[in-house]
Amino acid sequence: MKINLKILNSSYISASKKCEGLNEKELVKNMMLRRRLTRSARIAIYLASKVGYSNERVVFGSAYGEVKATVDIINSIYHKTLLSPTAFQNSVHNTPVSYLSIVSGNTGEIITVSDLFNTSLSVLKTGAIKALNGDRLLLLSIDTFDFDGVKEINRCNVTELESGVALLVEVTDQKANIAITDKKYGEISPSLWHMLDVYNSAKELDNPVVEVEI
Amino acid sequence: MQKNRAVYIDKTDLCCSAGLYKDELFQSIILGDTGIRYYEDYLIDGSTCAIGKIVSTGAFDTLMLNRVKSILESSDLDNFHNTFLVVGTSVGGMAWAEDKFIxxxxxxxxxxxxxxxxxxxxxxxxxxxKFKDSITFSTACTSSSNAIVFAKELIENGAYDTVLVVGADSISYTTVNGFNALGVLSNNPCRPFDSSRDGMSVSEGIGVILLSSKTTDIKLLGVGCSSDAYNITHPHPEGKGAILAMQNALENAGISSKEIEYINTHGTGTIANDKAEGEAILELFSHNPWVSSTKSITGHTLGACGAIELIISAMVLQKGIVPKNFNLKNQELAELNLTKENISTDIEYVLSNAFAFGGNNVSIILQRVKSED
Incomplete structure (x- = not known):
């Protein structure tokens, strides 16, 4: 089945170490909540604001989750020190978009998919099927993995340790002018490549429409 | 494009601490034979915990492959090359990574x-x-429930005729110690909806469901999703997210709340979940449908629980037995129609709930298809 998605808006951010200028104070007024936000949650809230998100259903993708939290947990287990409850709750893959739902008061469907290097492709496919309901969806793909020891496991030689891409989409009957490709973006986590490629194509077009095959 | 095709449960199988196969588990549920046992080597502080570990000579991955193989062999399919795989898991290979790291x-x-x-x-x-394609959902304890929702959408929109859902989560130090750190791990087998309940029992499990456009005796009638938008680890105290998910499932199914005869709850045994879920059920279902949690038998199988409990719900319809609440002595919410005994009855509609971290909620409704003769 082929489903065409009209890209209503899109945004992208990345940094070699830590994304700055995420406008947290403006976007998350509650200081206690703001302080609890994970790195991916901050990026999710920022990207959502950039594409004009207004509590649409959300499909989020992350290949690795909050790696820093997972690393903290596995080290606690190895050294037999007490686990941080915060690290545990933050290690859950859908935590970033759960924070987005809390900040925005979104009581709709919010889901997370994770398929390693095909993660953002899975976001597009999942979003395409969900979009057949006729509503707008926010598609997000984010991965952050700045932690001590990242060099030991960074076998793809990713140089941007934080990156995220957002697409606000709806289903359309219009002809597609973007095809999903397997283009590589070496410096970025491969989990984002498919959506990043769509983002790069979309920003060059007046009326971007991507064809998703599932 | 084919739209709104009906979706049916074709084949199911499972594996968990209380039953290596689905009929074995259902027997355990009816007899009150819990799979939750005491272990001394999982909590890093050295204390004893009660968890549901599968006792088998086979490794977890082997058990999972065997269950999927048995589904294939019992189906009309020659292979899965035209079948879409939807996985639901919350920890994936965490247990393997812990072992390597140590x-x-x-x-x-x-x-x-x-x-x-x-x-x-x-x-x-x-x-x-070698499935045609696959997607993995990871929304903590609703992972396989969200997988089932997506599988339904794939079939009803005509994208696929057959979709295999696999919910699978194995026991890991991360989950046992993580829930202990959050203060929601019970020292004893969990007691859902009991006034003296003190937490959940982390468990492992595998649930496998082959969904199809082909008519069978169990229809996947409705699905509903919602978010609490309230707190990362605590459900909304009045169960507002749970109410919304159940309402959405009823709307998707096209039936009224009065038609639901049995609710297989999320019922983890934590103080917060059971109170919120119980209040939500009382708010929405004024006709007192039977209510039970099967987690006192299976434990909380995390990302697999949605698939496992939907299989249990399907068996409730097929076998005509609503199970009792094992380990329930003094119920907290007196108005809730919690079953005290197994009840033999002929019912048509059941609703199964799954709720997760971050306020992620999914409700699913099954219908027993009456034979025409």
């Missing part, structure tokens, strides 16, 4: 992402069965 004295050098990540379950299954 054996290499705290080094990441042997951590392989295909085996450590959430994707690991899909990786194992795709390598063996």
């Amino acid at each position: 054996k290499t004295e705290g080094s990441y050098r042997d951590i392989v992402l295909e085996k450590q990540s959430i994707y690991s379950i899909s990786h194992i299954l795709n390598r063996e069965f």
